[in-house]
Amino acid sequence: MPKTDWKAEAKSIGLLLLAVLGFHSFIAKPFYIPSESMMPGLLVGDQLVVSKFAYGYSYVSPTIPNPVNIFRSLVLRQTVDSWAFQLPAMKGRLFGSLPERGDVVIASPPGKSQDYIKRAIGLPGDRIEVRGGIVILNGVPVKRGPVTLRPIPVDADEPCTDPKYADYRTAAADGSVTCALPVVRETLPNGRSYDTIDLGYDPTVDDYPATTIPAGHVFLMGDNRDNSADSRVAEAQGGLGGPLPWENLGGRAEFISFSLDGSQHWYNPFSWFGALRGGRAGTSLHPSTKG
Numbered sequence: 001m002p003k004t005d006w007k008a009e010a011k012s013i014g015l016l017l018l019a020v021l022g023f024h025s026f027i028a029k030p031f032y033i034p035s036e037s038m039m040p041g042l043l044v045g046d047q048l049v050v051s052k053f054a055y056g057y058s059y060v061s062p063t064i065p066n067p068v069n070i071f072r073s074l075v076l077r078q079t080v081d082s083w084a085f086q087l088p089a090m091k092g093r094l095f096g097s098l099p100e101r102g103d104v105v106i107a108s109p110p111g112k113s114q115d116y117i118k119r120a121i122g123l124p125g126d127r128i129e130v131r132g133g134i135v136i137l138n139g140v141p142v143k144r145g146p147v148t149l150r151p152i153p154v155d156a157d158e159p160c161t162d163p164k165y166a167d168y169r170t171a172a173a174d175g176s177v178t179c180a181l182p183v184v185r186e187t188l189p190n191g192r193s194y195d196t197i198d199l200g201y202d203p204t205v206d207d208y209p210a211t212t213i214p215a216g217h218v219f220l221m222g223d224n225r226d227n228s229a230d231s232r233v234a235e236a237q238g239g240l241g242g243p244l245p246w247e248n249l250g251g252r253a254e255f256i257s258f259s260l261d262g263s264q265h266w267y268n269p270f271s272w273f274g275a276l277r278g279g280r281a282g283t284s285l286h287p288s289t290k291g
Helices: 006-026 067-074 163-168 270-274
Strands: 028-032 046-051 104-107 116-122 127-131 134-137 148-153 169-171 177-187 193-197 208-212 217-221 249-259
Touching: 028 249, 104 217, 116 134, 163 169, 163 177
Parallel strands: none
Antiparallel strands: 028 046, 046 249, 104 116, 104 249, 116 217, 127 134, 127 208, 148 177, 169 177, 177 193
């Protein structure tokens, strides 16, 4: 029986890991939705594909695994910001381009390796303001459709237990529960539209003073407007603290690959099949241009 060439095996594994990390760093990576900030379009438990090359590359692009954080997350079940190290902050992007208004983007808050997912609303040079929950771009209120109630099924990952949703939680005769949340369709000046949730006036996020977005910065907002730590929210409160440098953009969300309702167990792959949410796989995350 021939001896195993451990050196060759280690080299092959190393090359495979480099190929995987290179793909994650420069082509595409998976992304898990951990919060409700992008409802109604994105639900907790959605798994996305993010293109890393859409806006070029910056210091947040490379994927460098952090073994300590991976161990803490998987074994100790502790909450960590990220499974990866982040390079020191650097100005500029290689092959850089700005997002289009309406793009769903991955972004890292200043000084953190954690990934947020938000929507690009304002671009460099724009004058942006939020007044009573209405976005005003360059002096013109963004077009909004009528309020409609959209039922969102309640499950382990979307329990609808936030006090903000109390008035919208309803139980059917069969015992099932839904959150019929108020949805408003918003259309940006470039004609791209998407749905937002508007729970009513919240002074902490529904008013933002008129601000000119600096060069090389973007203004990001979550679609769940009253439940999103984004550019309207100070860094001390977990937000992005105003317009974000474009170097902090990590990529563009492209589509949902699959979605789990939270009933699965990570140690039992067979439980994942029963936890799949139907009808979400393959859903594009590019805004509609049909209004």
